[in-house]
Amino acid sequence: MIEVNRKGEVWIFAEQEDGKLSDVPLELMSKGQELACTLGVPLAAVLLGRNVAPLASKLIAHGADKVYLVEDDRLGHYQARGYCHLICRLIEQYKPQVCLYGATPIGRDLAPTVASAMKCGLTADCTDLQIGGHGDPVTKVEHKNLLFQIRPAFGGNIIATIVNPSRWPQMATVREGVMHMPAADASRKGEIIRVKADLDGVTLPLTIEESHRREKKVNLKAARIIVAGGAGVGSRENFRPLWDLANALGGAVGGSRAAVDLGFIDHDHQVGQTGTTVRPALYIAVGISGAVQHRAGMQEAAKILAINNDPDAPIFSIAHFGIVGDLNVVVPKIIKAVRGGVKIESLAEKCK
Amino acid sequence: MGYNCVVCVKQVPDTKKITGEAMKEDGTVNRAALPAVFNPEDLNALEAAMAVRDQYGGTVTVVTMGLPAACAVLRESLFRGADRAVLITDRRAAASDTLATSYILSCAVKKLGADLVFCGRQAIDGDTAQVGPQLAEKLGYHLVTYMEEFLGCRERTIRLKRNVGNGWEVVSCPMPALVTVMESANTPRPQAAKRLMKYKKALSKAEVQAKAEHILEGDFENYTAELKAAEVEKHCAKLAGRGLLVEQWNLDELGADLAWCGMSGSPTKVHRIQSVVLTGGEYKEFPPNDEGIARLIGELIEEHTIG
Numbered sequence: 001m002i003e004v005n006r007k008g009e010v011w012i013f014a015e016q017e018d019g020k021l022s023d024v025p026l027e028l029m030s031k032g033q034e035l036a037c038t039l040g041v042p043l044a045a046v047l048l049g050r051n052v053a054p055l056a057s058k059l060i061a062h063g064a065d066k067v068y069l070v071e072d073d074r075l076g077h078y079q080a081r082g083y084c085h086l087i088c089r090l091i092e093q094y095k096p097q098v099c100l101y102g103a104t105p106i107g108r109d110l111a112p113t114v115a116s117a118m119k120c121g122l123t124a125d126c127t128d129l130q131i132g133g134h135g136d137p138v139t140k141v142e143h144k145n146l147l148f149q150i151r152p153a154f155g156g157n158i159i160a161t162i163v164n165p166s167r168w169p170q171m172a173t174v175r176e177g178v179m180h181m182p183a184a185d186a187s188r189k190g191e192i193i194r195v196k197a198d199l200d201g202v203t204l205p206l207t208i209e210e211s212h213r214r215e216k217k218v219n220l221k222a223a224r225i226i227v228a229g230g231a232g233v234g235s236r237e238n239f240r241p242l243w244d245l246a247n248a249l250g251g252a253v254g255g256s257r258a259a260v261d262l263g264f265i266d267h268d269h270q271v272g273q274t275g276t277t278v279r280p281a282l283y284i285a286v287g288i289s290g291a292v293q294h295r296a297g298m299q300e301a302a303k304i305l306a307i308n309n310d311p312d313a314p315i316f317s318i319a320h321f322g323i324v325g326d327l328n329v330v331v332p333k334i335i336k337a338v339r340g341g342v343k344i345e346s347l348a349e350k351c352k
Numbered sequence: 353m354g355y356n357c358v359v360c361v362k363q364v365p366d367t368k369k370i371t372g373e374a375m376k377e378d379g380t381v382n383r384a385a386l387p388a389v390f391n392p393e394d395l396n397a398l399e400a401a402m403a404v405r406d407q408y409g410g411t412v413t414v415v416t417m418g419l420p421a422a423c424a425v426l427r428e429s430l431f432r433g434a435d436r437a438v439l440i441t442d443r444r445a446a447a448s449d450t451l452a453t454s455y456i457l458s459c460a461v462k463k464l465g466a467d468l469v470f471c472g473r474q475a476i477d478g479d480t481a482q483v484g485p486q487l488a489e490k491l492g493y494h495l496v497t498y499m500e501e502f503l504g505c506r507e508r509t510i511r512l513k514r515n516v517g518n519g520w521e522v523v524s525c526p527m528p529a530l531v532t533v534m535e536s537a538n539t540p541r542p543q544a545a546k547r548l549m550k551y552k553k554a555l556s557k558a559e560v561q562a563k564a565e566h567i568l569e570g571d572f573e574n575y576t577a578e579l580k581a582a583e584v585e586k587h588c589a590k591l592a593g594r595g596l597l598v599e600q601w602n603l604d605e606l607g608a609d610l611a612w613c614g615m616s617g618s619p620t621k622v623h624r625i626q627s628v629v630l631t632g633g634e635y636k637e638f639p640p641n642d643e644g645i646a647r648l649i650g651e652l653i654e655e656h657t658i659g
Contacts (some may be wrong), residue, residue, distance in 0.1 A: 001619070080485065080495050106519040109497045112482040116454060116489035119612075121619030125478035134623050148623060151476060154367050159626045161588055165618035205494040206523045209511070213519035280354065282657045303657050305648070306635070316635055321648060325640025333642055337649045338658070 001167040006145070008097030008169065009066070010036040013087070013110070014047040014059055015102050017078070017213075019336035022054050023073035023181065023221070024102025030182040031129055034233055035098060039145060042066055044053045046090060046099075048197075050076035062188030063182055067190060068094075074351045077211075078106050079204045084113040086197060091118060096169050098147050100129070103173035111173050111335070121164030122171045123149035127178045127296075134163045144168065152273075152296055163165055177221050177277035178181055178300070217268045220276045225251030225284070228271055228298070231258035232287025232308060233327065239264050241331040242286055248338045255279070256294045287327050290315025308337035354409030355505065355527070357401035357464040360457055360487065361394040361414055363422040364477040390425045393472030395432075395540040396532040400502055401470045402541070404432050408505055410467070411435045415460050417445060417453060420558035426435060426598055430551040431543035438464070439556045442602040444614050450478075453616035454486035459606040461491055468510065469530040473498060481532070488530035496525050497532045556598040557588050 004007075012032050015022040031199060036043040045059040046068040056067040070086055087110070091099070099114075101107035103125045115122035134143045147170040149162040164170045220226060226248040229239055239253070246253045255265035257272055264335040271278055273293040283301035288294060290306070290313055298304070299318050306319035307330050317323050323330050365386030374464045414429040416422050417440040426437035440460055448456065461469055469491070474481035482495075488495035500520060501513040511524045515534060555563075561584050575583065591597040603613055611617060636651075639645040654658035 026372060056657050078382045080488075104500060105515070109485055109495070112450070112480075112485035113489045113495065115451060115482070115647050116486035119451065119619075121449070121451065122482060123620060124478075124482055132623075134621070136621070146623075149620075152386070157367065157627070160622060161624040161626075162620050166620050206496070207523050207525070207527075208521055208523055210522040211519070212521065213516075216518065282652065286649070303655075305652075315406075319635040321637040321651075322637045323644070323648070324637065330640045330645070333640075334649065335644045337642075337645050 001118050002091060002095050002169060004166060004168055005095040005097055006039075007041065008095050009042050009044045010039065010098040011068075011096040011100065011169075012043070012045050012064070013099065013101040013107065014045040014055065014067070015104060016047070016049050016052055016055055016108055017106075019049070019055070022102060022104060023056060024104055024107070024174065024176050025059070026062045027179040027181045028100050028102065029059075029328065031174075031179050032100060033063045033182075035129060035131060035147070038066075039097070040335070041097070044068060044096070046070075046087065047325045048075050048086060050074075053192075056190075056192045058184070060188050060192075061184040061186050063188070065190050067192045068195055069192055070195045070197050072199065073206060074199055075197060076112075077208055079206050080109050080113045080205050081201055082202055083110050083214055085199065085225045086195075087114050088117050089146055089198065090195065091169060099169045099171045100169070103175045107313070108172050111171060118169070119161075120167045120169055120171060121172050122173070123151060123162040123164075126151045126174045129172065132279070134165060136165065141165075147172065152292075157164065157292060175277055177279070180279070217266065218268065220252055220254055220278050221273065222250035223278070223280055224299075225249045225282045226254045226278055226280045226298075227251055227265065227284045228254035228261050228288060229286045229287030230256040230294075231262060232289070232318045233259060233264060234287070235262045238328070241328075241335065245284070245331055245335050245338070248335050249282075251280070252280075254298075256288050256291075259288075280324055285315050285319070286331060288315050289313045290318065353402055354411075355467040356410055356465060357412045357468045357470060357504075358416045358461050358464055359394070359398045359412060359429070359434070360461075360469065360471045360483070361398065361403045361416050362391045362426050362472075362475050363388050363416065363418055363425045364391045365389075367476050377567050387420065388424065390428055391472055391475045391477075392473065393533060393535050394425075395472075396535055396537050397470040397472045397531075398429055398432060398434065399538045399540040400499065400531070400533050401468070402504060403538065404468065404505065405435075413438065413464055413466075415440065415457065415464070417441070417448075417456055417460075420556060420562055423556045423559055423598055427551055427554050428543065430554060431548045432541055433544065433547065436552075437598050439558070439598055439600045440555070440602075440606065441558055441600060442613075444603055444610060447615045447618060448613060449618035450480055450482040450486055451619060451622045452613050453489055454483050454606055454618060455605065455612045456606065456608055457483070457487050458490035459608045460601065461487070463601075463606060467508075467527045469493060469528075471530065471532050473532045473534050482528060484532040491528070491530065494525050494527075494529040496523060496529060497538050499531050499533045501537060551596065553591075553594075554596040554598050555591060556600045557584070557604075558600055559598075560584050560587050560591070 042065040130148040279300040471484040506559040
């Protein structure tokens, strides 16, 4: 751990794979800027990898004031031990006050390893971050300007705000898709600080024998309108009108975990705690009861339309618009109304 | 040959059956108010370890940290086929966050000695997935997260398939290693009837103490403290003789540094807990007929949500 350092920077781990930045660090930039601005410190990205220097300018364009760049051939494929070693050395040298990671498979492997090595705190899967004061109930000490690490717990039944008052840096992983990605501004200026990768004596234990990556078939995060179905849709065949509606609206199709588990739709389409977190302009929930795990992945939608034959379904409690009725009757009527009322071309144009 | 495997398991509140009394006023979890279950992915970790033992020889030791009641998951592990079970229970370990928990578990694994440690990917109460990686770091073991399939051991190397979110990879890793296991990795074997008959009587010392009135013979209320303790010891010795005493360690027996345990060993503090309350009834309802839907679409177009 490091001592409390009020002048420390806010850091974002710039996760990349094969020279391509993940979405999360870019999503974290606007929140990172907000935190750094409140604290009056710079926002920095920490970029490790093989031949990743070209990514530094992208991080600056999205909001980083500084990029710590560590390049080495041995960093080509992520391994906890090498990455952890280098990040700990950087933390000891520059003493940041906040370190944020995406809650991705890599982030959830790396961040706890770093936290254990630094003996500092870590909160997993945050959905929001704020700066605020915390009074210790035992010692009565008032801690100012701490990182509020806000996350759902207990299967989404409670929202917990966690702080780390004294053993810094304050570290958190942040769920994918919950923060809004800022637009790039190519004119932004930033500083790139090259740091030598000192991996002497560090063994990298894993041998990667095979590696398979696949592109997701659908990018729900980018969809402006999502038509999502749940167990109530009843069958894969019954999902067809949902696809038609999504097409008519220029949107994408999503599904609840129940619908995915029942085989109505593929896992790539899953919205919720164990799927994708989305924040579209319009979310149409069809035959979805609205379990907490599902709501966690879509309640940030600007507008929610719920269609369900059960008026007591929890989904209605977060909906802006609701239709209580048989989805097999309602959805075709909506398709007809959309197709009849507005020209599809103009819809598609505006939904881009 | 053969490998010594340690499996870390956790008794968790069943988060699907949550009630209003789930949280205490100080923001910590009121575990007493919730039905307790074997953390699902820890069952997959146990199965993975037992499969290694069954194929290559060795032992499977299950460790849990918790209240004496957590012994239930150890008994269940014995029903399913674990060779040995250890309960870590100590009031001074209460309020441990993931860092303190992984430190305490690391003391236990060091004491046991292990070629391989298996943990469930994450527990359903916190969903943090932090203890596995932190335990690996504390032990200096190699870490492999998100195991989807165990492919085998060769001498001191394991091979496995792991999930990396947008795909998968096959990796090999030298021992000692810690592996976190996903639900999709295997199907946990059921409890064996014979083992259940035998081990359902297994108890830890803490449970013997708690249940002394029911277990011990005679006029227990009139026992002095010394007599009670002696009776508890006697009963434990009897259980041990039949192989039914679940080992129990406290922090002193683990040689743990108390500064790194419990509240003092936990950098993270709970600032606030809010219940998720659904307000309800505030949405605008449209009737499921042509006219209602036309109004709805009209409104969505007017506010530029669509069209």
